[in-house]
Amino acid sequence: MKKTPTIFKRDPQNMKSLLNEINPNCEWVFAGEGVATRKYDGTCVKIDDGQYFKRREIKKDKKAPDGFQEETFDVNTGKRVGWIKINPQLEENKWHMEAFDDSLEDGTYELVGPKVQGNLEEYSQHTLVKHSSAEQYQNVPRTFSEIAKWFEDKNIEGLVFHHPDGRMAKIKKRDFGLKR
Known part of the structure; x- marks a missing residue:
């Protein structure tokens, strides 16, 4: 994205x-x-051909993690924005996996819920809200x-x-x- x-x-x-x-x-x-x-107010993710990714921003002069798929590069700030595949085995992806449902269609979503960005959206469980279905x-x-x-x-x-x-x-x- x-x-x-x-x-x-x-x-x-x-x-x-x-x-x-x-x-x-x-x-x-x-x-x-x-x-x-x-x-x-959550964190951006995408589903592409059944695979699950989270958005990642890499600051100037920082090394991208393995598997990083760059989408944009800002020449002014040196920041790169792209995607990293979500590894369901990692603890850091626990809330991502709680919200994931393999029947969801391809697209971008916002991960919201009790442990995401202070839960300002007031969701009782971790949920993926499809951007194209936003209010x-x-x-x-x-x-x-x-x-x-x-x-x-x-x-x-x-x-x-x-x-x-x-x-x-x-x-x-x-x-x-x-x-x-």
Whole structure:
């Protein structure tokens, strides 16, 4: 899964902060294109031809683990993003395996549950939520201030906008300094 761009530019002096400037790669969002879906707070996995993978980000100058399948490389940060096959025998994959069901179809999913990211999604058991089945939101505003206001009463991590041609863009509630 490619790294999804944030719809607004980040402040180069503080990369955790946004500028009220549209990311040029995301202009389609502000043209009203695409569908807004819920961004779940978990960890990304994929099923491909019945094989189970977890997303892995490798920082600049770090060695990738054996079997790493690179999907993207960011020339600015030196980070590589890709996939590593989940070994069901390893303790670190315990929650991944608890959620896995070999009848699930190929695609990308978000692993959520009691031991994932503090369980902000409030799942009682480890579960895979298919990204293409994420809750959709109608009439989401598309300006900086209106999106910030829209997030105020929502208990969600953020939004992912999906364009019909496959492009995606995101925005998180915390990007506006709002707590969940």
